[in-house]
Amino acid sequence: MMRYKLTIAYDGTKFYGFQIQPKDRTVQGELEKSLKIMTKGIDVRVHGSGRTDSGVHALGQVIHYDYPGELSEKAMFKAMNTLLPKDLVVQKVEVADSYFHSRFSAKEKIYIYRLYNGEVRNPFTRTYASWHPYPLDIDRLREALTYIEGRHDFTSFASIKDPIENKIRTIYEARVDYDSEKQEFVFLFRGNGFLYNMIRILMGTLIEIGDRRKEPEEMQRLLKLKDRKQAGPTASPLGLYLKNVIYD
Amino acid sequence: MMRYKLTIAYDGTKFYGFQIQPKDRTVQGELEKSLKIMTKGIDVRVHGSGRTDSGVHALGQVIHYDYPGELSEKAMFKAMNTLLPKDLVVQKVEVADSYFHSRFSAKEKIYIYRLYNGEVRNPFTRTYASWHPYPLDIDRLREALTYIEGRHDFTSFASIKDPIENKIRTIYEARVDYDSEKQEFVFLFRGNGFLYNMIRILMGTLIEIGDRRKEPEEMQRLLKLKDRKQAGPTASPLGLYLKNVIYD
Known part of the structure; x- marks a missing residue:
């Protein structure tokens, strides 16, 4: 064995x-x-x-x-x-060795989220990126992402179905870049753990901030509120990638 | 109408x-x-x-x-x-206007060919790039591509099923770049027209040159021979993209 x-x-x-x-x-x-x-x-x-x-x-x-x-x-x-x-x-x-456990030994996880922003739908990314065809302001997105970084209670950004009691997680890095050739925003989230649907709910909220339906500061308020109903919708799973799992 | x-x-x-x-x-x-x-x-x-x-x-x-x-x-x-x-x-x-014809008015076409060169198969490009898991020498590929550029009789690189009699075409540009992040060679072919299967047969031959089964100069000899049987195999269609059609 x-x-x-x-x-x-x-x-x-x-x-x-x-x-x-x-x-x-x-x-x-x-x-x-x-x-x-x-x-x-x-x-x-x-x-x-x-x-x-x-x-x-x-x-x-x-x-x-x-x-x-x-x-x-x-x-x-x-x-x-x-x-x-x-x-x-x-x-x-x-x-x-027999002490290694893929889940319990994990120290960090990195996810990326691809958001296609072209006006015309893209037949090549229909299951590889989610699609938002309206203008997104990268400065607003970046400001909102700074509020996510750090140690926070992410209750507002967890599925109400998540049975885990402790909803405090630390996000070491949350950033976004724009790929002009692909017309895609690529988000990266690196943290010590993520709650069920957490990135998809963060993304649903970020999209509302990027296209001016919500203010970037709303992210701070949502973290304090600890109420899933106040955050944005759960964004499509199609843009989400588990990029790396980091062990000691 | x-x-x-x-x-x-x-x-x-x-x-x-x-x-x-x-x-x-x-x-x-x-x-x-x-x-x-x-x-x-x-x-x-x-x-x-x-x-x-x-x-x-x-x-x-x-x-x-x-x-x-x-x-x-x-x-x-x-x-x-x-x-x-x-x-x-x-x-x-x-x-x-009524004189425009998508085929007969076309002046140039640009194709690209994506060739994934990683050792491990890639689940994301299985229908979007062809796969060659053995080392390819980019200098050899580039030398071979220089011989393709210009006005040539491409009989050796046309399917024997192609009924077109005139097999002379002009290739304005034939180049390759390597994308190290994706471990992909991306070939670009720009010409005034392409014969049936021409790029795929050129690619089958280029792969043999890149991995040292044939010499780059073989490309010159093949153009002179005008014999499909002497050229390489017809490479997979999966890496081939019609990128642009150019009109006046």
Whole structure:
């Protein structure tokens, strides 16, 4: 029995999220299916650094599992990439010690959010970026993002379905750049953890600030209010990417 | 009756090419279907600047048609984009004079070819770039591309199914850049016209030159030979994009 840590990437378009479901196609489901073929029928439970919703992509998700056998990192890499479907790939395999846990050992996570801002819809990014066809003011977005950075209670930006009691998280970095060639705003969020739907609710609020429906300072007020109903809508999952999970 | 010139973009992944087919989903088929809804049943024939194969994408294809009615450019733009499927978009509508022909009036075309060169397959570019996981020497590629530029008989690089007799074309520009972040080579070809499969056969040959199976000078010899069988294989359509069609 050996513990493996894998870095994986997936195009979330055709997955019903990360977490295994009885009927729908999920990332965890596909990983466990491939492992079961490798073990000739023994079930292997896969643990992820966190769930991603239906439609959310991953550039560097981290998972771990205990495998009943001792394969080299190279052999595990090759076997998994041979068995996995084309929209899910293993980028790196490492043998981990038994204390390693993809979720509990994680120190930081980085997400990015792609927001296409062109006037005409883009057939190439329809599932890879969300679309807002109205002008957005980058200075207003940047001001709002400064209020997110730091240690805050993010109750206003968590799904009311999130059962976690402690809603305090630290955001080390929250920034946005504009790619003029692609007509896209690319947001980056780096923090010690994120609540359920937190980035999508932050994005829904940021879009309202960027197009002048709300003031940038509203972000400060919302953090104090601790009321999900006061924040903006939950933005589309299609622009969201889990970019990296960072361990010690 | 008015003639309209449209600039369109499409994700070629789910189209069986541009040209209308009795059963399969094509770009021309979808355009004509939308127009027939607008005319309440009158068939409108769509003419493209050229066909694109199954899987080939377009960033700026140009089409024209004679429409039995007089819609403003804005109204035509809006109606078409409402009716067309999500992987096909109208970027621009212009009323054209009756001498304009999307194919015969075209002076230049620009194609790009995206070649992903990472060692691990990329779930995000599986239908948007072709994949060659072995080292490619950019200096060798660039030397080979210099031999393509100019006025040449491209018989060696045309499908034997191409019925066109005159196989002389002028390539004004043939270059390649490497995008290190994406691990992609991006080729650009600008010319007064291209034969059937010409870029894909050039690409199949360039890949053999880039990874040292053939010498760059082979490109010169192949142009002189005028024999399709001597050139490289026809590369995948998935990396090919019709970028622009240029008119006077």
